[in-house]
Structure formats: C-alpha cells, structure tokens
Amino acid sequence: MPKVSRIAAILENLLFFWLGLALILSVAGESLSIPPILQVLGRAHPLILHFPIVLLLMAVVLLWVKDAKLRELGTWTLLLGANLTGLTVLAGLLLANEDYDGDMLVWHQWLGVASLGLAVLIYFYRNKSTQFVKFSTASLALVITLTGHFGADLTHGENFLLAPIQSEEVEFVALDDAEVFQHMVKPILEAKCVACHKEGKVKGELRLDDLAGMQKGGKNGPFVVPGDLKESLLIQRIHLPEESKEHMPPKNKAQLTEEELEILQLWVESGSSFDQKVAELPKETPLFQLASNRFSNQKNYTFDAASDSDIADLNNFFRKVNPVFPGSPALEVAYYGTSAFDPASLKELKSIKAQVVKLNLNRMPLEGVDLAFLRDFPHLEELQLNFTGVQASQLANLEPLESLRNLALSGNQLGADAVEALGKLSQVKRLFLWNSGLDKESQDRLQQALSSAHIDFGFDGKGVIYPLNSPKVSYDKVFFQDSMELILSHPIRKAEIRYTLDGTEPDSLSSPIYTAPIWVKKTGEFRAKAFAADWIGSLPTKDVFFKAGIVPQSYRLAHEGNGRYKANGASSLFDHEKGKTTHGSGNWLGFNESPLELEIFLEKNNSPKEISISILLNETAYIFPPEKVEIWTGNQQNWQKIPETESTQSTKIEEARFGVLTFPLPETGFDQVKIRLKPISKLPSWHPGAGAKGWVFVDEILLN
Structure with a gap:
C-alpha cells in the first residue's frame, strides 16, 4: 500500500509540473527556442492525444456512480488521464510553433490547457461535494469535446466534425454569372x-x-x-x-x-x-x-412559377408562351402574324410579368406604341425588337430594365438620336443594330458609351462569299397513306440540290441530285442542301414524313407524361397530328422522371413489319434521344424482345428539330406490341447542364 501511495504522490506532483509548464509555453512559447528533441515530442501530439481523452471521459462516468469501488477506480483513471493530458498539452504547445497560428489555434490551445486545469481541480476537490463533482466533470466533458472540435478543424479543415450532418447543396452557377x-x-x-x-x-x-x-x-x-x-x-x-x-x-x-x-x-x-x-x-x-x-447556359431562376391557367389563357394563334426549358419557372413569349397583332394585347402579359425572361416582338408594328409596360418586367433578359419600326424616343423605357442583357434592334431606322438613349443601357451586354441608320461617328460614340458590351452593327459585304439559302420543300401533308410527292426548289437557278431520305447529311459529291419530284413510300427523315460555284453551301432543309400505317384496336400508357407535357394522353400518339418544334405546343408527351411505357393491341393477322417513333430533339431544353429503346412483340402467352440497337445520342447543341426512330419487327405473327423509352439519365459532360436528367418527347407512333 505504501508503494501505491508513493506512485500517487509522484503523479500528483507531476500534475502541477505539467500545468505550470503548459502555462509558461502558452504565454511565452513564441519567444522560446525549442530544441529539436522537443520538436519530435511536439510532432507526436496527434499520436498520443486519443488515450488521455478516453481516460478522462471514463473518469467522468465513473465519478458519477455511487459505488465506492467504481469511484475509486475513477479517481485513479482521472489521475493517470490528467498526467497524460499534461504530456499531450505540452506536445501540442510545442507543435504550435511550427506553421500554426490564428484564432482556431488559440481556441484549441487554451481549451486544451483548460482541460488539464479542470482535470487537476476535479482530482484534488473530488470529495468536496456531489454537486461540485457533477458540475465540474460535465464541464470537463464539454471542454474536451470543444478542444477536439477545434483540433479537427486545424487538421482536416473547418467544421470537419459536423460536416457529415450538414446539407451540402451544390451551387448552381450560370455561365454569365461565373467568375x-x-x-x-x-x-x-x-x-x-x-x-x-x-x-x-x-x-x-x-x-x-x-x-x-x-x-x-x-x-x-x-x-x-x-x-x-x-x-x-x-x-x-x-x-x-x-x-x-x-x-x-x-x-x-x-x-x-x-x-x-x-x-x-x-x-x-x-x-x-x-x-x-x-x-x-x-x-x-x-x-x-x-x-x-x-457552367450552365440555363440560369437557376428562384422566382415562383406562373400558374398553368394564366399560361394557357395567353397562348393563342398569334402568341406563344413557353418555359425556357421543361420545369423552369422562366418563360419566353413570342408573337406571330403582323396583320393580327394588336398592341393592346401586350398589356395581357401583366399576369406573367415576374416570369418573362425573353420577349420576341420581331416584325410587330410598334411605331408609336407606348413601351412603358416593359418596366413591369423585373426579370426580362432578352428583348427582340427587329424590324418593328421603333424610334429613338421609345428606347427610354428600356433603361429601368436592370436584368436586360440582350437587345436586338436591327432593321429599325434609329439614326444618331438613338445614341444617347442606348448609351444609358449599361446593363446590356449584347446589342444588335444591323441596318439601323447609325453612321460611323454614331457607332463610335455608342461603342465608347457601352465599352463593356458587344455591339454588332452588321457588315458591308465587300469581298464576302455568301451562303446559299436552304432549298424549299413542298408536299401535301406530313402523314400519307400510300405514297407522297416531295417537290424541291431554289430561287437561284444554277444551284444544285442534293438530298437524302435517311436523315444523313447531304454532301456535294455522293448524295443524289434532285432533278424531278421525289415519291416517298415509307416513314423517313428528309434532308436537302443547295450547292453552287462561288457560293457557300446552304444549311440543310430538314423535315420528317410519316406513312399513316396500321390503326391499333387500343393502347394503354403505364405513366402519364411528366409535368405539363401530357398532351391528350395515349391518344396523342395515334392522332396523326404532328407537334411543332416548340416543346410547349401541347402535342408532345414529355417524360423525365419515368420512362414512356406503352402497350399496343392490334387486330389478329395484321402484324406490322416496322415501328416508327416520332421524337423531338432540343438539346438546349434538355430534350435528347432516349437512352434506351426496348420493344417486345407477342400475345398474352408468349413475348419476344426484338434485339436492341445502339441509341445514337446527341453530340452537340443544335436547333430544335424532329427525329424519327424506326425499328424492324419480327415476321412471326403477333397482336400486341410493348414499347419502353428511357430518358437519358445524365446529360453528357459537354452539355451546360451536365449530370442532370434529360427528357424524351414523343408525339406519334406509327406501325407499317
């Protein structure tokens, strides 16, 4: 027993040694020269700190129990843990002299010293009162926890301890906003x-x-x-x-x-x-x-979406209102038909003023129209006013539009008077002023006033080789029963028109030359380009045509389209009404969260030889070809899955366009067809929305 007492006395005296030395290093450590051997001890701090933490926390628990033997064990645990804490604190104070500083270090350092001080205080006053022991040991547990928190932050980064339970929202950054x-x-x-x-x-x-x-x-x-x-x-x-x-x-x-x-x-x-x-x-x-x-070209808009009823009320034959991409609260508005345009209809947009980010009024007669209504559109980013007859006096209404970034005013005779009004639009980053009546002096003054904007004044065309217009294609209707005549034309007589019927790009060497009307007898994708000497080849004319084919007895969709893109349900797929290239036209079934799953029931002994699926492609709006197409044929007893073929995915962003997927069906008899189209699960890395889930849009399914 005397031997045990001597060990206890040594350990008790050591406590004051650790505490005194810790206070000296805490206050005057920076002015001391630390020998290399002690630097080694300092670097051992991360290795030895865990054991005293465990001992002190065990002592806290044991000192709370009423059993005398366990409390005695707690006393010895506290004494040993306090001594090891002293050694750990000293090692930490020595380590602090090596490339460590800042508030985080100060907190960690003094909380460590406080842990040692509290352990010493509890040890020598453990028999004072039960209330003292409970309060002091609870304080010690809290101080140890905070010391470990700041130590983890020093070693692993800020807020390391709580990071797993904190939400990690990925910041959505638009390309225009990115730094x-x-x-x-x-x-x-x-x-x-x-x-x-x-x-x-x-x-x-x-x-x-x-x-x-x-x-x-x-x-x-x-x-x-x-x-x-x-x-x-x-x-x-x-x-x-x-x-x-x-x-x-x-x-x-x-x-x-x-x-x-x-x-x-x-x-x-x-x-x-x-x-x-x-x-x-x-x-x-x-x-x-x-x-x-x-970074995405699509902004993450945080304002509330407009109601579906307001959007539906505004859509008519001369005005279209659509989300900028599926699921976005931001809207784009476009007007069509000069003769039907009524300036008073612009005030009807008031119900969606907080959601409109793009407004296209090209070729609408706006001369003398009060454009003050635009001031109510806080998020308007793009305004198209080409060939509208607007005058310099009307442009003052654009100055309060803080979100306006793109402004098109080509084809309007603005003259030099417009420079002052346009020069105040410092928020505009892209300005288009082709054929706007501005002389060179006015252009220079405007460029100086809007030095950070890209201003396109057009070009004079000297020495430029122009591209040909695309060929024009004429036909009776998109859907035909037996065959259909395609007639191609071009305003330049010497232009040579080449075409394809399988969706591939025509070239000037191997593609067929158009010499007479083309008769098509099956569903396909048509493309034509014009070529001529001393001209750049035209952009392709693209279109699709469909053989009406077999009418099913009935059909059944497993899931409706997602969001607003439900058209008229499954009947929309067999109504021979072609959707437009705008995804919000109302004719398209759109799928994003779930795949398109369709079951088709046919008359017996009337099995089709191929199936064609009419799809929409618009990479800007996240609308891609399906990631996978699965087709089964059979009846109630037997089913056969046709071999899958590799899906041709988009490789770049193109204009909105139609596409056709055609698959041969087996020659064996069947009276049911099942189709499953899975949307692309992750947009590719080249896309601004890389990683997001894509959409698949379908408007017609034909069996021939």
Missing part, C-alpha cells in the same frame, strides 16, 4: 491546398484561405505572378515530381486532376485575375472552353 477565380480556381485550392495553408496552419508562411494571403505569397516567393508561369510558386510546385519534398499537394494527399492542373495554369497565363468574369474571356481561349463545359 474565373471564385468558381473555377478557388474550389480547387479549397479541395487540395487550403488544409495546409489556412488560418491556424500556415505552412511556408503561405495562406490560401483569404485573398490577402494569396496576394502576399509565402516565404519562398509570390503565390502567382500574373502571366508568368516560371515565377509563380503555385505553378512551380504543382509541376514538380510527386516524389519531391516540395511537390504540392504532398504525395500522401489527394492529387490534382489533369483538368485542375490545366485550369490553374490557364488562370495564371491569362493574368491570374481575382475578379474576372468567365464571360469576359475571349470565346476562343481554352479557359473559356473549359468553363463553358462546367
């Missing part, structure tokens, strides 16, 4: 560099968690030198061999990807600006190309 440093460079630094170069842990005297630290650089040189890869410490270190001591990130940490390396290098090459917007980069630069794949 090069904030949204491309900073996330890389935060993920791969900041853990070792931040408040509380400043290796090499370099801080990367604030702008001032980056601009200051570290003890080995400037972090970045604008435009100079050789002198920029960042570029030097990330390109060193991974085995090198100076390579960053260290080889035991997550390394930079090829894309991340490229972004950092291109950022420094481009001037390492901390506030440049992506939209300000030249479009041909690699950094802009990288950014265009990372």
Whole structure:
C-alpha cells in the first residue's frame, strides 16, 4: 500500500509540473527556442492525444456512480488521464510553433490547457461535494469535446466534425454569372491546398484561405505572378515530381486532376485575375472552353412559377408562351402574324410579368406604341425588337430594365438620336443594330458609351462569299397513306440540290441530285442542301414524313407524361397530328422522371413489319434521344424482345428539330406490341447542364 501511495504522490506532483509548464509555453512559447528533441515530442501530439481523452471521459462516468469501488477506480483513471493530458498539452504547445497560428489555434490551445486545469481541480476537490463533482466533470466533458472540435478543424479543415450532418447543396452557377477565380480556381485550392495553408496552419508562411494571403505569397516567393508561369510558386510546385519534398499537394494527399492542373495554369497565363468574369474571356481561349463545359447556359431562376391557367389563357394563334426549358419557372413569349397583332394585347402579359425572361416582338408594328409596360418586367433578359419600326424616343423605357442583357434592334431606322438613349443601357451586354441608320461617328460614340458590351452593327459585304439559302420543300401533308410527292426548289437557278431520305447529311459529291419530284413510300427523315460555284453551301432543309400505317384496336400508357407535357394522353400518339418544334405546343408527351411505357393491341393477322417513333430533339431544353429503346412483340402467352440497337445520342447543341426512330419487327405473327423509352439519365459532360436528367418527347407512333 505504501508503494501505491508513493506512485500517487509522484503523479500528483507531476500534475502541477505539467500545468505550470503548459502555462509558461502558452504565454511565452513564441519567444522560446525549442530544441529539436522537443520538436519530435511536439510532432507526436496527434499520436498520443486519443488515450488521455478516453481516460478522462471514463473518469467522468465513473465519478458519477455511487459505488465506492467504481469511484475509486475513477479517481485513479482521472489521475493517470490528467498526467497524460499534461504530456499531450505540452506536445501540442510545442507543435504550435511550427506553421500554426490564428484564432482556431488559440481556441484549441487554451481549451486544451483548460482541460488539464479542470482535470487537476476535479482530482484534488473530488470529495468536496456531489454537486461540485457533477458540475465540474460535465464541464470537463464539454471542454474536451470543444478542444477536439477545434483540433479537427486545424487538421482536416473547418467544421470537419459536423460536416457529415450538414446539407451540402451544390451551387448552381450560370455561365454569365461565373467568375474565373471564385468558381473555377478557388474550389480547387479549397479541395487540395487550403488544409495546409489556412488560418491556424500556415505552412511556408503561405495562406490560401483569404485573398490577402494569396496576394502576399509565402516565404519562398509570390503565390502567382500574373502571366508568368516560371515565377509563380503555385505553378512551380504543382509541376514538380510527386516524389519531391516540395511537390504540392504532398504525395500522401489527394492529387490534382489533369483538368485542375490545366485550369490553374490557364488562370495564371491569362493574368491570374481575382475578379474576372468567365464571360469576359475571349470565346476562343481554352479557359473559356473549359468553363463553358462546367457552367450552365440555363440560369437557376428562384422566382415562383406562373400558374398553368394564366399560361394557357395567353397562348393563342398569334402568341406563344413557353418555359425556357421543361420545369423552369422562366418563360419566353413570342408573337406571330403582323396583320393580327394588336398592341393592346401586350398589356395581357401583366399576369406573367415576374416570369418573362425573353420577349420576341420581331416584325410587330410598334411605331408609336407606348413601351412603358416593359418596366413591369423585373426579370426580362432578352428583348427582340427587329424590324418593328421603333424610334429613338421609345428606347427610354428600356433603361429601368436592370436584368436586360440582350437587345436586338436591327432593321429599325434609329439614326444618331438613338445614341444617347442606348448609351444609358449599361446593363446590356449584347446589342444588335444591323441596318439601323447609325453612321460611323454614331457607332463610335455608342461603342465608347457601352465599352463593356458587344455591339454588332452588321457588315458591308465587300469581298464576302455568301451562303446559299436552304432549298424549299413542298408536299401535301406530313402523314400519307400510300405514297407522297416531295417537290424541291431554289430561287437561284444554277444551284444544285442534293438530298437524302435517311436523315444523313447531304454532301456535294455522293448524295443524289434532285432533278424531278421525289415519291416517298415509307416513314423517313428528309434532308436537302443547295450547292453552287462561288457560293457557300446552304444549311440543310430538314423535315420528317410519316406513312399513316396500321390503326391499333387500343393502347394503354403505364405513366402519364411528366409535368405539363401530357398532351391528350395515349391518344396523342395515334392522332396523326404532328407537334411543332416548340416543346410547349401541347402535342408532345414529355417524360423525365419515368420512362414512356406503352402497350399496343392490334387486330389478329395484321402484324406490322416496322415501328416508327416520332421524337423531338432540343438539346438546349434538355430534350435528347432516349437512352434506351426496348420493344417486345407477342400475345398474352408468349413475348419476344426484338434485339436492341445502339441509341445514337446527341453530340452537340443544335436547333430544335424532329427525329424519327424506326425499328424492324419480327415476321412471326403477333397482336400486341410493348414499347419502353428511357430518358437519358445524365446529360453528357459537354452539355451546360451536365449530370442532370434529360427528357424524351414523343408525339406519334406509327406501325407499317
């Protein structure tokens, strides 16, 4: 027993040694010269800290129980744990002299000392009262927890402890709003560099968690030198061999990807600006190309959607109102038919004024029309007023439109008077003024007033080779019973028209030359282009045509279309009414969350030889070919799945257009067909909405 008492006495005296030395290092540690052997002890801090934490928390539990033997065990556990805490605190204070500073370190340091002090206090006053023991031990448990929290933040990054239970919403950034440093460079630094170069842990005297630290650089040189890869410490270190001591990130940490390396290098090459917007980069630069794949052209609008009834009331034969892409609350409005246009109808848009972001009034007679109604559209971003007869005096109404970014005024004789009004539209980033009556002096003054905007005044056409117009195609109707005549024409007589009937692009060498009307006898996709000497080949004319085929006895859809895209249900697929290229025209069934699953019932002994599916393609609106098409034929007893073929997916963004998927059916008899079209599950990496779920739109299914 005396031997045990001697051990206890030694350990009790050591407590005051640890506590005194800890206070000395806490107050005057920075002015002391730490021998290398003690630096080794300091670096052992992360290795030894876990054991005293466990002992102290065990002691807290044991001192709360009433059993005398367990309380005695708690006393010995507390004594041993307090001594190990003293050793751990000293090691931590020695380690703090190596590239650590900041508020986080101060909190961790003094909470560690407080843990030691509380453990010593509880040990010597453990018999004072039950209330004292309970209050002091509960305080010790809390202080240990906070010490561990700040220690984890120092080692692993801010808020490391609570990160798993906190929501991680991915920031949606539109291309127009993206900043090069904030949204491309900073996330890389935060993920791969900041853990070792931040408040509380400043290796090499370099801080990367604030702008001032980056601009200051570290003890080995400037972090970045604008435009100079050789002198920029960042570029030097990330390109060193991974085995090198100076390579960053260290080889035991997550390394930079090829894309991340490229972004950092291109950022420094481009001037390492901390506030440049992506939209300000030249479009041909690699950094802009990288950014265009990372950020969406579709903005994440946070305002409430308009009611379906308001949108339905506004849609008619001369005005169309549609979401900018399926599911978006933002709306685009377009007017058609000059003769039917009534300026008073513009006031009817008031019910959706908070949702309109695009307004197309091209060729509508607006001369003298009061455009003050536009002031009520807080989110209007694009306004098309080409060939509308607007005058300079009407443009003052556009100045309050803070969200306006794109303005088209081509074909209006504005004259020099318009420069003053247009010069006040500092919010506009793209301005189109072809054939607008502005002389060279007026153009120069306007360009100076709107120095940050891209202004397109058109061109004079001298020495330019022009492209041909696309051929015109004429036919009776989209759906035919037996055959249909296609007639092609072009206003330039010497133009040679070449065409295809299988959806492939015509060329000037191998595609058939049009010489006489074409008779088509099956469903297909038609394309034609015009070619001529001294002219650029035209853009293709595209269209689809459908053989009406067999009428089913009945049909059944497993799921309705998603959202507003339900048309008239399954009957829309067999009504021989072709949808328009606008996805909101009301003729399309759209599927996003669930696939299109359709069962078709046929008359006996009337089995079709092929099935054609009419789809809409519009990559801008997230509408793609289906990811997978599955087709079964059979009857109630036996089913046969036709072999799957690779689905041809979109490879770039094109204009809205029709598509046709045609599949041969087996020659064996059947009276039922099942179809399953699965929407693309993730948009490809080249798309602005990469990773999002796509849509598939269908309007007709034909059996022949």
